[in-house]
Amino acid sequence: MPTIVSSGNGRGALPTGIRILSKGGSALDAVEACARVVEADPTDDTVGYGGLPNLLGVVELDASIVDGTTHAAGSVAALTGFMHPITVARAVMERLPHVMLVGAGAARFASEIGAEEGDLLTPASRDAWVSRLRRAKHTPASIATARALAPVVSEMVDERGTVNFIAIDQRGDIASAVTTSGWGFKYPGRVGDSPIIGAGHYSDSRYGGAACTGFGELAMRNVTTKTAVDRLARGASASSAAAEAIADANAPVSHGSRLSIVVLAATGEHAAATTKRGVRYAYQTVGMRRAALRPRAIVRRRSR
Numbered sequence: 001m002p003t004i005v006s007s008g009n010g011r012g013a014l015p016t017g018i019r020i021l022s023k024g025g026s027a028l029d030a031v032e033a034c035a036r037v038v039e040a041d042p043t044d045d046t047v048g049y050g051g052l053p054n055l056l057g058v059v060e061l062d063a064s065i066v067d068g069t070t071h072a073a074g075s076v077a078a079l080t081g082f083m084h085p086i087t088v089a090r091a092v093m094e095r096l097p098h099v100m101l102v103g104a105g106a107a108r109f110a111s112e113i114g115a116e117e118g119d120l121l122t123p124a125s126r127d128a129w130v131s132r133l134r135r136a137k138h139t140p141a142s143i144a145t146a147r148a149l150a151p152v153v154s155e156m157v158d159e160r161g162t163v164n165f166i167a168i169d170q171r172g173d174i175a176s177a178v179t180t181s182g183w184g185f186k187y188p189g190r191v192g193d194s195p196i197i198g199a200g201h202y203s204d205s206r207y208g209g210a211a212c213t214g215f216g217e218l219a220m221r222n223v224t225t226k227t228a229v230d231r232l233a234r235g236a237s238a239s240s241a242a243a244e245a246i247a248d249a250n251a252p253v254s255h256g257s258r259l260s261i262v263v264l265a266a267t268g269e270h271a272a273a274t275t276k277r278g279v280r281y282a283y284q285t286v287g288m289r290r291a292a293l294r295p296r297a298i299v300r301r302r303s304r
Contacts, residue, residue: 001268001285001286001287002018002021002022002167002168002169002170002285002286003167003168003264003268003270003283003284003285003286004017004018004021004030004031004034004165004166004167004283004284005165005166005167005262005264005270005272005281005282005283006034006163006164006165006166006262006281006282006283007161007162007163007164007211007213007260007262007281007282008279008280008281008282008293009038009044009046009047009161009163010034010038010163010164010165010282011282011291011293012037012038012041012291013033013034013035013037013038013163013165014034014165014282014284014291015284015290015291016033016034016037017030017031017033017034017165017167017284018030018284018285018286018288018291020033021167021169021170021286022286024169024170025169026169026171026173026175027068027167027168027169027173027174027175028065028067028090028173028175030165030167030169030175031065031165031166031167031175031176031177032065032086032087032090032177034165034167034177035063035065035084035086035163035165035177035178035179036084036086036087038163038179039083039084039085039086039179040083040084042122042124044163045124045125045128045160045181045184046160046161046162046163046180046181047162047163047179047180047181048061048083048084048085048120048179048181049083049118049120049122050120050122050124050125051120051125051180051181051182052125052128052129052158052160052181052183052184052185053121053125053126053129053181053184053185054182054185054186054187054188054190055143055149055152055153055156055185055186055187055188056143056144056149056188057121057126057129057140057143058080058121058188059080059120059121059125059181060078060079060080060181060182060186060188060189060190061076061078061079061080061082061085061120061179061180061181061182062075062076062077062078062079062178062179062180062181062182062191062192062194062195063075063076063079063085063086063088063089063177063178063179063194063195064076064089064100064177064178064194064195064196064197064200064201065086065089065090065093065175065176065177065178066175066176066177066197066201066202066203066209067093067173067175067203068173068174068175068176068203068204068205068209069173069174069175069205071204072093072094073093073099073197074089074090074091074092074093074094074096074099074100075089075092075099075100075101075195075196075197076088076089076092076100076101076102076106076110076195077100077101077102077103077106077191077195078102078103078106078189078190078191079102079103079106079107079110080107080120081107081110081117081119081120082107082110082115082116082117082118083115083116083117083118083120084115084116085110085179086177086179087115088101088106088109088110088113088115089177089195091109091113091115092109095113096109099197100195102191103189120181128184129184129185132156132158132184132185133156135155136152136155136156138152149188150187153185153186153187156185157183157184157185157186157187158183158184158185159183159214159215159258160180160182160183160184161180161213161214161260162178162179162180162182162192162194162200162213162216163178163179163180163213164176164177164178164179164194164200164201164211164212164213164262165177165178165211166201166203166208166209166210166211166263166264167264168264168266168268172205172266173205174203174204174205174208174209174264174266175203175209176201176202176203176209176210176211177201178194178195178200178201178211179194180194182194182216183216192216192217193212193216193217193219193220193224194216196219196220198223198225198226199212199216199219199220199222199223199224199225199226200212200216200219200225201225202225202226202228202229203229204229204233205266206233206266207229207232207233207265207266208229208232208238208241208263208264208265208266208267209225209229209263209264210224210225210226210228210229210241210242210245210261210262210263210264211225211261211262212224212225212259212260212261213259213260213261214257214258214259214260214274214275214276215257215258215259218249218250218257218259219249219259221249222248222249224245224246224248224249224259224261225245225261227245227248228241228242228244228245228261228263229241231244231245232263232265232266237265237269237271238263238264238265238269238270238271239263239271239273239297241263241265241271242261242262242263242271242272242273242296242297243273243297243299245261245263245273246259246260246261246273246274246275247299250275250299257275258274258275258276259274259275260272260273260274260275260276260279260281260296261273261274262281262296268285270283271297272294272296272297273296273297273298273299274296274297274298274299275298275299275300276298277298279296280293280294280295280296281293281294281296282294
């Protein structure tokens with residue numbers, strides 16, 4: 001049955017994707033459409049318009065998309081000034097012989113394709129940045145002229161989530177998409193797991209898809225979502241693949257790190273796991289009138 005799963009903050013966007021799937025639309029179109037809804041929502045400070053800025057007050061966006069049937073992928077990182085990085089990522093996949101563009105190159109390409117431009121820093125996200133600067137004994141003027149940002153970033157950084165979507169359509173094709181403004185008040189140019197294929201998310205229509213939120217650096221070091229899909233390929237259930245992927249990623253860390261994953265198997269089975277209590281994920285099928293939330297399994301850190 002056509003299904004979409006997402007991180008909890010994607011719940012409000014799922015009906016948009018379900019409408020596409022119910023009319024026979026593709027999983028790829030569904031996940032992109034869902035991502036665009038959250039990217040345009042100024043109340044979600046982890047994604048797109050209204051996302052928290054970097055240390056210098058600039059909102060930098062990362063996004064990527066994967067076609068699980070062809071394994072084609074597109075990705076952008078540290079993109080500024082454009083409303084919908086997920087659409088730019090898809091254009092990278094479909095129009096270029098590349099997978100990833102970053103920074104100025106990503107912005108140039110976004111401009112070339114006529115992507116929607118916008119000032120992403122809302123008054124609310126700017127106020128949050130100024131307040132955080134004040135706690136670190138800085139102002140916008142002082143941080144702009146600081147000779148070294150590294151000593152400040154550890155005081156400023158706010159580990160934030162993102163939003164992700166995995167869908168399976170009527171043909172059984174699977175696709176996934178992730179979009180984020182990354183950690184709040186990060187060092188300029190920081191790129192997390194979201195645009196890294198196999199870390200932030202991965203899809204294979206034969207087996208399923210997986211997507212992460214949380215401590216992106218941890219997912220990058222362990223290619224966490226690819227390992228989850230590999231477990232599905234070996235016959236693991238969605239719940240087992242999710243829990244084991246999180247446990248493996250967190251095992252070498254000396255302290256608990258926030259990392260969450262959602263998994264959608266090719267059978268339509270879905271599950272999620274996390275290291276933090278209270279984190280839920282969302283899902284909706286074409287047979288459901290509205291999206292629902294479900295708890296994620298808690299995975300405790302274990303030694304290797």
